[in-house]
Amino acid sequence: MPRGKCCGQRWWQGKLQGCGYRVTAGREAILDILSKSAGHLSAEDIYLKIHARDANVGLTTIYRTLDVLSDVGMVSKLDFGDGRARYELAEGPQGARHHHHLVCTACNKVIDYTDFIEEEVELLKQTEKGLEKKYDFHITGHVIQFYGLCRACSEGK
Amino acid sequence: MPRGKCCGQRWWQGKLQGCGYRVTAGREAILDILSKSAGHLSAEDIYLKIHARDANVGLTTIYRTLDVLSDVGMVSKLDFGDGRARYELAEGPQGARHHHHLVCTACNKVIDYTDFIEEEVELLKQTEKGLEKKYDFHITGHVIQFYGLCRACSEGK
DNA sequence: TTGTTAATGAAAGCCATTTTCATTAAGGAG
DNA sequence: CTCCTTAATGAAAATGGCTTTCATTAACAA
Missing domain, CATH: 3.30.1490.190 (Ferric-uptake regulator, C-terminal dimerisarion domain)
Incomplete structure (x- = not known):
């Protein structure tokens, strides 16, 4: 396993567990998609990407996970006034500037x-x-x- | 009829008609409520106030009227992120600063x-x-x- | 006064998001 | 490694702000 990827995982796994959250496949997938996309994804965007890439994560879980990630500070919830929320990786060492x-x-x-x-x-x-x-x-x-x-x-x- | 009130009415009646909109009791009531309240009312707030004061204006009409008033520039639509829009009189000679x-x-x-x-x-x-x-x-x-x-x-x- | 057409209200629809609830699985204890 | 507690999950139903539909009413120009 490449070193970089390993460290990246460590980083967010630690952050989640440090806040009392469990590390699950769904959370990993969502975080991965956010980190590889150029920002501003809606919950449904993420849902479609996850299903295109491999397998099953329900929309409900996506909403819940995005809440968790916002809570932990890893993701920012955006509102562009079009009636649906958008999400992007929060700025920081791992995120955008x-x-x-x-x-x-x-x-x-x-x-x-x-x-x-x-x-x-x-x-x-x-x-x-x-x-x-x-x-x-x-x-x-x-x-x-x-x-x-x-x-x-x-x-x- | 007091002079001030008369002029106030003239003002918005002219503005509406100038934009091709008709002057109706509902629009008058909504505008009046907005001008007498300290800002940030939701459509439902207005609905309740209208029904408390006198009579019948449907929620649908309130939404439609607020759209019209925004279109004409008399009202500003606000979004405080709580899932419901708020409205206030637009700034200007008649509105707030x-x-x-x-x-x-x-x-x-x-x-x-x-x-x-x-x-x-x-x-x-x-x-x-x-x-x-x-x-x-x-x-x-x-x-x-x-x-x-x-x-x-x-x-x- | 009348005719055209915008305005209205009730009810149904829309749609992003949330809640419910039964099932699954993370991860600490032993 | 296995068990056990409890968080996480997904499907389906519910929620709630707002919009659309459609038949009726009323502005206002002629």
């Missing part, structure tokens, strides 16, 4: 951008600090997202 | 804040410009929102 999303409201294409991120993050950090103090809130997250029409959708109209 | 939202993920309380707004708006504007150019997008909107636990929910745990 920090980015925000630009969503086409016509074709639902999503662009991850990292430009301007530094300024955004800096402003968000300051604002969070200010809001926490002023409103006595413990801030745990934020959403910053842009919506619009991509080139194709803009012209096709 | 520009603000963003701070959401408690435990009790769903929402705080409108205007602090830090100038900087946020400025950054958003610049980022939009950059993204439009780089990704050839026509940006039509954005979401910036903070999530966390309010004082009460933080302690009650």
